Amino acid sequence: MDMYDAPHTERDVEQKEVKISARGVQVYYGETHAIKDVDVDIEDNTVTAFIGPSGCGKSTFLRCLNRMNDTIDIARIEGEILIDGENIYDKRVDPVQLRAKVGMVFQKANPFPKSIYDNVAYGPKIHGMAKNKAELDEIVEKALRRGALWDEVKDRLDASGTGLSGGQQQRLCIARAVATEPEVLLMDEPCSALDPIATAQVEELIDELKANYSVVIVTHSMQQAARVSQKTAFFHLGNLVEFDETGTIFTNPRDKRTESYITGRIG
Numbered sequence: 001m002d003m004y005d006a007p008h009t010e011r012d013v014e015q016k017e018v019k020i021s022a023r024g025v026q027v028y029y030g031e032t033h034a035i036k037d038v039d040v041d042i043e044d045n046t047v048t049a050f051i052g053p054s055g056c057g058k059s060t061f062l063r064c065l066n067r068m069n070d071t072i073d074i075a076r077i078e079g080e081i082l083i084d085g086e087n088i089y090d091k092r093v094d095p096v097q098l099r100a101k102v103g104m105v106f107q108k109a110n111p112f113p114k115s116i117y118d119n120v121a122y123g124p125k126i127h128g129m130a131k132n133k134a135e136l137d138e139i140v141e142k143a144l145r146r147g148a149l150w151d152e153v154k155d156r157l158d159a160s161g162t163g164l165s166g167g168q169q170q171r172l173c174i175a176r177a178v179a180t181e182p183e184v185l186l187m188d189e190p191c192s193a194l195d196p197i198a199t200a201q202v203e204e205l206i207d208e209l210k211a212n213y214s215v216v217i218v219t220h221s222m223q224q225a226a227r228v229s230q231k232t233a234f235f236h237l238g239n240l241v242e243f244d245e246t247g248t249i250f251t252n253p254r255d256k257r258t259e260s261y262i263t264g265r266i267g
């Protein structure tokens with residue numbers, strides 16, 4: 001085979017814009033050095049998976065991306081994280097505004113004990129996104145559609161969010177997160193409490209969300225990382241060991257530690 005017959009190569013992989021740039025990030029919890037000098041560029045319109053053995057720092061690093069670690073007294077962060085070129089740790093950045101731009105979905109669905117409508121309307125209300133009820137209705141409908149939940153709840157928007165099934169609650173939390181028009185969505189093991197059918201629905205939704213957001217997902221399931229992500233970062237003992245196309249990480253990793261993890265020898 002000569003070069004003209006060469007199969008599609010990496011050059012054909014579409015280059016997306018960098019949304020988040022981390023440089024020299026260190027995180028300490030008291031004496032524990034949880035994240036060690038991490039550099040990474042996370043792209044827009046891409047699902048990026050963080051994988052690695054328990055305690056390797058995946059959630060810690062995820063929480064750095066919307067300053068959720070600020071809420072942990074003993075946590076100390078060094079280095080720079082830029083979103084659209086702006087350092088999110090700059091003193092002028094308001095963490096509340098930042099978290100509207102960088103939404104988060106947690107392991108366990110945590111709807112407020114309020115109606116489905118109010119769960120989604122809450123963020124847009126506090127951020128003054130709607131001038132009147134009609135505009136708020138529109139925002140709520142759009143967010144519930146983005147959360148792939150609208151058809152299931154449109155006739156019972158006044159019912160309590162906590163009365164939905166686990167999978168529906170998680171999609172409600174995704175709808176709540178997208179209602180404030182974020183640009184980045186962070187998901188910390190969003191399917192770990194869901195059954196296989198609800199997991200498949202949420203995974204399908206994650207795939208759709210990448211059209212509008214940069215999505216970063218922490219997962220313990222390598223199958224899930226392989227199914228939903230285009231880029232994968234492998235963490236080990238606080239180090240970002242390898243970051244590449246998901247296909248490369250799972251079929252041709254460069255580092256022995258990555259190989260051991262994906263073949264089940266560590267973790």
Ligand SMILES: Nc1ncnc2c1ncn2[C@@H]1O[C@H](COP(=O)(O)OP(=O)(O)OP(=O)(O)O)[C@@H](O)[C@H]1O
Pocket residue numbers: 029032034052053054055056057058059060061072074
């Ligand atoms: N709030 C905290 N206070 C003190 N230490 C913490 C805190 N959160 C995490 N750590 C420590 O930081 C390290 C990284 O933890 P982290 O939860 O980020 O790992 P992880 O890869 O997400 O783990 P898992 O897969 O088990 O959720 C661990 O040593 C953990 O014990």
